[in-house]
Amino acid sequence: MYKIMNEWNGKTLGKEINNQIADSVVDSDNDSVFIDSQKIYEVMKFLKETSGFSFDLLSSITAVDYIDHFEVVYHLKSLITLSKATIKTKVGFGRQNQPEIDSVYSLWKGADFQEREAFDLMGIHFNNHPNLKRILLWDGFPGHPLRKDFVTNSQSIIEEENEN
Amino acid sequence: MFEFIYNILDFSIDLFIKDIKFENYILTALTGIIIAFAIINGVLGGVLALIWGERRLLGRFQQRTGPNRWGPQGILTSTADAIKVMFKEDIVPEEADKYIFNVAPLLLVIPVFIIFSVIPFGISLYAVDINVSVLFILAVTSISGLSIICAAWASANRIAIFSALRSVAMLISYEIPVGLSLVGILLICESMSVMDIVIYQKIPFILIQPVAAMVFFLGSLAEINRTPFDLTEAESELAAGYQNDYSGMKWGLFYLGEFAAAIAAATVFSTLFLGGPNGPILPGIFWLTVKVIAVLFVIIWIRASWPRFRIDQVLNLAWKGLFELTLVNIIVTSIAVIIWTDGEANRLIYIGLANWIFAFPFVFLIFKMLKTKNYDSDNKKLIRYPVGSETPKFHKEKN
Amino acid sequence: MSIKSEPITINLGPQHPSTHGVFRMRVTFDGETIIDVEPIFGYLHRGSEKLAEERTYTQVVTLTDRMDYVSSMLNNQGYILAVEKLSSIQPETRGVWLRMIASELQRIASHLVAVGFLIQDLGAWGTPLTYAMREREKILQMFEMLCGARITNSYLRPGGVFMDAPEQFWNNLTSFIEEFPSAIDELEKLLTSNEIIFSRTKDVAVLTPEQAINASITGPILRSTGVQWDLRKNDPYDFYDKVEFDIPTHNAGDNYSRYLLRVQEMRESLKIVKQCVDFIEPGPVRPHHDEVPFLLRPPKGDCYVAIEGSKGELGFYLVSDGSISPYRWHVRSSSLINLTLLRDMLIGTLFGDLFVTFGGIDINMGEVDR
Numbered sequence: 009m010y011k012i013m014n015e016w017n018g019k020t021l022g023k024e025i026n027n028q029i030a031d032s033v034v035d036s037d038n039d040s041v042f043i044d045s046q047k048i049y050e051v052m053k054f055l056k057e058t059s060g061f062s063f064d065l066l067s068s069i070t071a072v073d074y075i076d077h078f079e080v081v082y083h084l085k086s087l088i089t090l091s092k093a094t095i096k097t098k099v100g101f102g103r104q105n106q107p108e109i110d111s112v113y114s115l116w117k118g119a120d121f122q123e124r125e126a127f128d129l130m131g132i133h134f135n136n137h138p139n140l141k142r143i144l145l146w147d148g149f150p151g152h153p154l155r156k157d158f159v160t161n162s163q164s165i166i167e168e169e170n171e172n
Numbered sequence: 173m174f175e176f177i178y179n180i181l182d183f184s185i186d187l188f189i190k191d192i193k194f195e196n197y198i199l200t201a202l203t204g205i206i207i208a209f210a211i212i213n214g215v216l217g218g219v220l221a222l223i224w225g226e227r228r229l230l231g232r233f234q235q236r237t238g239p240n241r242w243g244p245q246g247i248l249t250s251t252a253d254a255i256k257v258m259f260k261e262d263i264v265p266e267e268a269d270k271y272i273f274n275v276a277p278l279l280l281v282i283p284v285f286i287i288f289s290v291i292p293f294g295i296s297l298y299a300v301d302i303n304v305s306v307l308f309i310l311a312v313t314s315i316s317g318l319s320i321i322c323a324a325w326a327s328a329n330r331i332a333i334f335s336a337l338r339s340v341a342m343l344i345s346y347e348i349p350v351g352l353s354l355v356g357i358l359l360i361c362e363s364m365s366v367m368d369i370v371i372y373q374k375i376p377f378i379l380i381q382p383v384a385a386m387v388f389f390l391g392s393l394a395e396i397n398r399t400p401f402d403l404t405e406a407e408s409e410l411a412a413g414y415q416n417d418y419s420g421m422k423w424g425l426f427y428l429g430e431f432a433a434a435i436a437a438a439t440v441f442s443t444l445f446l447g448g449p450n451g452p453i454l455p456g457i458f459w460l461t462v463k464v465i466a467v468l469f470v471i472i473w474i475r476a477s478w479p480r481f482r483i484d485q486v487l488n489l490a491w492k493g494l495f496e497l498t499l500v501n502i503i504v505t506s507i508a509v510i511i512w513t514d515g516e517a518n519r520l521i522y523i524g525l526a527n528w529i530f531a532f533p534f535v536f537l538i539f540k541m542l543k544t545k546n547y548d549s550d551n552k553k554l555i556r557y558p559v560g561s562e563t564p565k566f567h568k569e570k571n
Numbered sequence: 572m573s574i575k576s577e578p579i580t581i582n583l584g585p586q587h588p589s590t591h592g593v594f595r596m597r598v599t600f601d602g603e604t605i606i607d608v609e610p611i612f613g614y615l616h617r618g619s620e621k622l623a624e625e626r627t628y629t630q631v632v633t634l635t636d637r638m639d640y641v642s643s644m645l646n647n648q649g650y651i652l653a654v655e656k657l658s659s660i661q662p663e664t665r666g667v668w669l670r671m672i673a674s675e676l677q678r679i680a681s682h683l684v685a686v687g688f689l690i691q692d693l694g695a696w697g698t699p700l701t702y703a704m705r706e707r708e709k710i711l712q713m714f715e716m717l718c719g720a721r722i723t724n725s726y727l728r729p730g731g732v733f734m735d736a737p738e739q740f741w742n743n744l745t746s747f748i749e750e751f752p753s754a755i756d757e758l759e760k761l762l763t764s765n766e767i768i769f770s771r772t773k774d775v776a777v778l779t780p781e782q783a784i785n786a787s788i789t790g791p792i793l794r795s796t797g798v799q800w801d802l803r804k805n806d807p808y809d810f811y812d813k814v815e816f817d818i819p820t821h822n823a824g825d826n827y828s829r830y831l832l833r834v835q836e837m838r839e840s841l842k843i844v845k846q847c848v849d850f851i852e853p854g855p856v857r858p859h860h861d862e863v864p865f866l867l868r869p870p871k872g873d874c875y876v877a878i879e880g881s882k883g884e885l886g887f888y889l890v891s892d893g894s895i896s897p898y899r900w901h902v903r904s905s906s907l908i909n910l911t912l913l914r915d916m917l918i919g920t921l922f923g924d925l926f927v928t929f930g931g932i933d934i935n936m937g938e939v940d941r
Contacts, residue, residue: 010799010801010804010805010818011560011805012805012806012807013805013806039873039874059562060562060563062562064784064785065784065787065789066787067787067875067877067884067886067903068875068886068888068901068903070888070899070901070903072873072890072898072899073899081873081888083875083886083888083903087557087559087560087784087798087800088558088559088560088561088562089560089562089563090559090560090805092806094875116785116786116787117785117786117787117911117912118785118786118787118788118908118911119787120786120911121907121908121910121911122907122908125907129620143612143613144612144613144616144940144941145613145616146613153618153621154620154621230696230697233698234697234698234701235701235702235705236701330579330581331581334581334922338603399694399696400694400767402694403694403923475696476696476698477695477698478695478765478767479690479693479694479695479765479767479768479771480693480694480767481767481770481771482770482771482921482923482924483603483921483922483923484603484921485770485771543766544766544769544770544773556779556780556796556797556798556822557780557781557784557796557797557798557799559798559799559800559805
């Protein structure tokens, strides 16, 4: 009566996505698929609305800081087909500019607070998000704490804030 | 009672101060002061006892002992409370309107004590006998609405104004059923004086006018801002509402005024519907105390068990429920009074039977009308989302 | 003559009797109707995700306790499952049964808090709350026997649990299993047949299943809208596929069905505990430190494990780079994401419904802010 979820193999999923939307898959291994960061919105729209995939529950959006680039990780679940998948994107190569990516708020409303948190703690800017403000820290906080180069010293935070 | 004390005063002053003879009006004033002193102190003592009683009873309803630390069985808890409240700092907010801010608690407390001046504590044991005392009681109880608005407006606090407006809306809506529910009693007794009503009650009026008693009880609960109508100071929403900015003894006066109002409501209900000081053998004041304690027990019991209403449900109940019940009560009672006129034997029993048979079934009708509609669970399917209805594409590839 | 009226904005500040912690809302009213809600949180943010990067994998278990402090065992369970999946540890059988017992008891305790405080917010002056707390007290005493702490118990370790249960624990558990159904019945009867609760919670803040799934809402809220989705059945972990229990589902999606669903879930959890007590066998509760060292070094990689917490899907994402601390640890907290629809649920309702709806979502600030 209760059916069990299966996990998509990354390579199979990557082939399917590449068939539909050309040149979007950068890499894939057994667990996850790496998508080109410019095409992320199209791929997500395809995954949500096509039957056979129908990922209707966005489980979580996270960001990880590997020193030379950032990675945005999406975990998707499908209640209709009882499957789950992991999608990853690499953004922000080189640390000078602020990493940017399209927001999936218009597809899944559940992305609202999670994208704000990724912006707040990691500094990744999501385009087309209706309300991209800091969510857990106060508005004038200098810097983004979860980055690997953030100094965890309260004295320096107060000095920086007094400078601004 | 007035002449009694007047004569005692006259006699004792004659006895002790031989050469001065006081004028009439000074003796009258002194008598009045002594009677007022006795009544106010009696009521204040009752308030202290009620605070202790309510907290102990609530504790027992929640399967725990209530306060038991100060004095034997915690009797001195209310005294400890009063002393603590007196020593707190008296804060007046900067933007507050100082004059009205200070006067508002007094406006709540004073009308409550005025009510006790017309209540008979025994045959010919009363302070004042006005021949329209029922109207007097109804008029005086509505002054408390003014005090709530004064307190909230003077505090310059938005949440306080919220709670005060709710309270005023409730007070105005419940004045009408409360007033109209007494019309049945007035028709039977043909007099508006509380003394006459008490004398007339060979059988207590709660058995003769059940609908009026119920409406009056619920309406009084609403007027004293008690559960289930305590949304004025719904602690879990507004954190004490209009009393938010009061501290020290001014807040103590609000607290005291609420409990005194509860005692006043219980006393008025016992006098008008339960027979007041009527009762065999023992003196009248004992029976009145027993009845007041019984009504207060029911009020506290209701507080411990029921959650509170929302403001639109409260107003619905007043205008669509209780108002119609009072109209039904008036119609049935007036017909019954004409059929069995004054002077007939067993008149009260016939009127009572007429009320029970014709007016009481309307209570069930109103309840059915105001009830929440139940779920229409037969037509809706239980599962509303197709979980697992498709197969994912990787399965199709395997086949 | 028309009356001019202005909307009024009130700040229901971080200190408030009914906000289940430090939660702030700026609400705009038009009379008593709510026209806008802006939730502001972050008052309890302690930076757990950054702190974990300086602690070993076993020390991070103490950080998970303090996130959702009403359901510590469930947080521990999710994190330990992620560590075990990342390092491919096979847990000990007796340890798994013990941690299932602890998790289901913790779920009962968390639902008792939710239901008790929901009725308290409705204004019932504490009587149902004391009944619920009386039952929760028994559970917390059992936890003290297991691991020494009542609320923030770091009981689970990679591969099993910390210590075996003493003799007294099984006696307490048996008497609890016998007495608890009557307590649930008493609590349910006190409140299910009350007209005031019906009128205040039925058909208030209704959600449709499509709305809920689009907003990533999981847990009792999703099940009250008519979607039969529970991660213990649809994605089983530990030994949940060996025990039998049902998933209560309602289809109304309003406040009343959310409250009633939690009461029914308590019964199902009790069934699971009873079956675990029957199935458990003697044995070691934790693998020997030759197989699973105290300073665990999982291989490079990442994994995401989601369990059915008491408030919804509780997910843990771990990235390891082969050293003794995690490289990145992210918590998918159910309370934060369940708050996505707070604004849509509240617009159009009255002020009296604000805290009832808020209590029906059942959030915990430790989990929202981490």
